[in-house]
Amino acid sequence: MMLTVTLNTAVDLTYRVPALTPHASHRVTDVRERPGGKGVNVARVLAALGHDVTVTGFAGGDTGLSLRAHLAAEPRITDALTPAATATRRTLAVVDASTGDTTQFNEPGPDITPAEWAVFLDSYEDLVRAPGTTAVALCGSLPPGVPVGAYALLVRVARAAGVPVLLDTSGEPLRRGVAARPDVVKPNADELAVLTGSQDPERATRDARRRGAHAVVASLGADGLLARTPDGTWQARPPAPVRGNPTGAGDSAVAGLLSALAEGLPWPERLVRAVALSAATVAAPVAGEFDPSTYEALLTRVTVTTKAPTG
């Protein structure tokens, strides 16, 4: 059983409008709603691959009920969310049908109380220490009220329990989390540059390891993944540029890395799985989903190149 943590879960709404005109009134022609937040997205990809996965974090208010109802309908996902008094946030993507462009609105998230945070921590410790837990992913932003050092604490709990832990966040929560020595961090190029002050992925991944991460897997868009690890440094690329919607590609990469980490696969195989899942997500017609046959086909076609020795 893998565990994903989403402290700032969401209900993701998508509105389709004929054309977006600022300051006008729009008739929404199609409304879609699905469970969201990065760790929830990772869990859905893992479940689609046939893995059992437990989801934790916070859920509150009517949006929290809606989120939990969506999760209950998904096979292979166990809901271990901690109740919160304040409502789970929504995210809204408004799709302009005339151009295909998307305008995004993100609510800030619930104000988690110290008491709720304490209840979550107890629950998280139990989940991490449960005998069947094989790997943990800590994903996404922190809602207001959660301490900025939250991920550092969650990393330490996982490491003390001997469970591999992957961290995918940004800004100050990433900076503090890295210092707690997670097994893997998966920043994108922008997040890595903010963390290290360097725009050069080679230099920046080296710096991120020096800051504490055992392995750094940087997602570089069309250039695939650059992984700097205790076992070596690799670049993994899709066989050709993939056209489509990059929404959720990073979460699919995390799902690939986490499942391969839980299985104890060597790094090149982890990277092949992550790049294939990520590219299959970009190519899928629905944002955040992946196409299983594209994924299977890509598994044999992702290229992995050994880079300079680990710095």
Add this chain to the structure above:
Amino acid sequence: MMLTVTLNTAVDLTYRVPALTPHASHRVTDVRERPGGKGVNVARVLAALGHDVTVTGFAGGDTGLSLRAHLAAEPRITDALTPAATATRRTLAVVDASTGDTTQFNEPGPDITPAEWAVFLDSYEDLVRAPGTTAVALCGSLPPGVPVGAYALLVRVARAAGVPVLLDTSGEPLRRGVAARPDVVKPNADELAVLTGSQDPERATRDARRRGAHAVVASLGADGLLARTPDGTWQARPPAPVRGNPTGAGDSAVAGLLSALAEGLPWPERLVRAVALSAATVAAPVAGEFDPSTYEALLTRVTVTTKAPTG
């Protein structure tokens, strides 16, 4: 006890963003949520005036639960909504803090089944025939699945029960509803022009009465209300142009008309109340609310002019 009917209830969301930029990602800095739909707005104004009011229509899904929770928190409002399987719609107003402009998104509303419509009709008949029911307002658009002649039927039920009925809708539901001879219809200038084909309010209100309405009260924005009734024709105006947000001004006018209708006040007093409430809503800092002291002050300052005899 007054009754308001909102077949297409809503949860009204307001997002504040620093500036609206199409195709960009926005951090929402403030989220407000309140119960919505025109009849619900009318009920909230009536309750704020100290009247007991019952709200009916449909509520479904998690948004329906949210709507009902909001209504339960309002004093003097009784929730008599009929459950529906499909979720109540949301409306979203995105306020651009840099300009104050609003961009509006309206979900289409739930697909009401024939069985749900039948359950509502039974409940509505009971509510209208209850001994304490003094007046009924039928407000707003029809959700998908509700027959286009719905308001005509609801008007007939109220008239058969001897309860005064006011209709505030638009398009084909208004056209059919007017033919069922409601006591009052309250179109705005655009709705009246669509109904009658005339841009001239004098001519158009006369035509709307010919189509079946006993009284027609046209809301003409800054020009106040033009009322053509069996007792005479009047124009009621605020003492000076009111600056502010016109959202909800029409619903406040309906609340003023309905309460005065329930009390059996003569037409000029009904119009004074409606114009004062409407202007106090435009002047209020929060959209759709009204300022009680502005309302009290305006009650003595609205002017009512007798127009040509009823045509």
